[in-house]
Amino acid sequence: MLQINFIIDNKDKVLQGLKKKHFQNAEDLIEKIITLDKERKKLITQSNDIKNKINTLSKEIGDLFKSGKKEEAETLKKQSVDLKNQETEIDSSLKKTEEEINNILVLLPNIPHTSVPEGKSAEDNEVVFQYGEIPQLPENALCHWDLATQYDIIDFETGVKLTGAGFPVYKGKGAKLQRALINFFLDQATQNGYIEIEPPILVNEKSGFGTGQLPDKDGQMYYVCEDKLYLIPTAEVPITNIYREMILKEEDLPIKNCGYTPCFRREAGSYGKDVRGLNRLHQFDKVEIVQITHPEKSYQTLEEMREYVAGLLKMLELPFRTVKLCGGDMSFASALTYDMEVFSAAQKKWLEVSSVSNFETFQTNRLKCRFKDKNGKTHLTHSLNGSALALPRIVAALLENNQTEKGIKIPSVLVPYTGFEYITKH
RNA sequence: GGAGAGAUGGCAGAGUGGUCGAAUGCGGCGGUCUUGAAAACCGUUGUGCCUUAACAGGCACCGGGGGUUCGAAUCCCUCUCUCUCCGCCA
Secondary structure, three states: OOOHHHHHHOHHHHHHHHHHOOOOOHHHHHHHHHHHHHHHHHHHHHHHHHHHHHHHHHHHHHHHHHOOOHHHHHHHHHHHHHHHHHHHHHHHHHHHHHHHHHHHHOOOOOOOOOOOOOOOOHHHOEEEEEEOOOOOOOOOOOOHHHHHHHOOOEEHHHHHHHOOOOOOEEOHHHHHHHHHHHHHHHHHHHHOOOEEOOOOOEEOHHHHHHOOOOOOOOOOOOEEHHHOEEEOOOOHHHHHHOOOOEEEEHHHOOEEEEEEEEEEOOOOOOOOOOOOOOOOOOEEEEEEEEEEEOHHHHHHHHHHHHHHHHHHHHHOOOOEEEEEOOHHHOOOOOOEEEEEEEEEOOOOEEEEEEEEEEOOOHHHHHHOEEEEOOOOOEEEOEEEEEEEEEHHHHHHHHHHHOEEOOEEEOOHHHHHHHOOOEEOOO
């Protein structure tokens, strides 16, 4: 959520930013919010003045009663009642005004960093880095969904039987590969200073709101009506919300956390597009990295996180590219996002396997995650996160790119985790 | 799921209608003393908002929301959470 004072002080910057994100109707809303905020301040001042008078009167009434001057007290009581009625009226308009302001604020996306490229969709993203050779596969190379069936490691149909489309069943070496990847990613993260967290995978509404999924992404999350809980779409939600309503010490920063969780996404509205095999699932595994930083350090941190994720892909020997998302393709809460895309050689497609973002104060303003500086002043921290990494598309690329006559070759860094070098037909 | 108890500042813990933003202790910070440290002593110690160029002033906050009252940490309603006992159970 944008800070209202920031909007007022940086109106043009905000409008430009919203335009870059292709947010409709920005000017009207910003004007409205500025007008409403003036109204709000006026009402607060009025209300406070009246409260001040009531407080003074009440004290006097107390004194009068003590000294037995009941009649004088009664007169003041009447005055106080009148004031109270005025206050009630002002407070109800104040409440209404605040609600209106909040309703708008909650709809406004974060404004992008100045370096974010203009553009509408994924085609306008800017490739900033590319690594590795695109493998040349033989004519008869198979896509991962065929390989998965042939090697009997992922069973999509049984997943449909158990739950529905988008809930695959991993079997044998396929299941082992999942575990290997999760452990590899967690070990790497903890070796790089991230403290491991195992959070709940159901969260309450406050948490959903804190990281910006609500109200923006309501409908994309699975919801347990009975207990009013959401299944997390990413570990970002519970991990970042750990720091909700906290005032940290400056020396505690940066906070570096990582965590493995299954992730649940309804993916409503995206049917039919790139949904084959592992490309788009309702449930998948992911290791997430989260950092809470000093505002001056967040962009440096973002680059470090991007490098870190790139390092993982290099270790896995996967060809990848890094793209800087354009304004139109960025998420609601992000100020700058890098996507990491792995080339899946049989599908001949770049698949997004990680998204690394700086949210600046957009999340922390909602979360009320602050720190105290040396002078004792509090400021909002910045929050960042990145996938490191999401499994399904990594598996897709590994299967497709590493298919050989001997079987699927496992990258050497993973062998200590899998205990086998090849996935073979039995 | 049933029964009971409770939620107060960083922590512990007083406070049951008026001068309580809140005693006291611990912790934290600053100082005195000391060669240095400890002890002792003195001072200080929350968050948000509004007015103000600033100095300063005001308002709100004792789990959340609502109510009674001239006046609520204190009374009433409601929600949430925690603890204890019983039941069930990985």
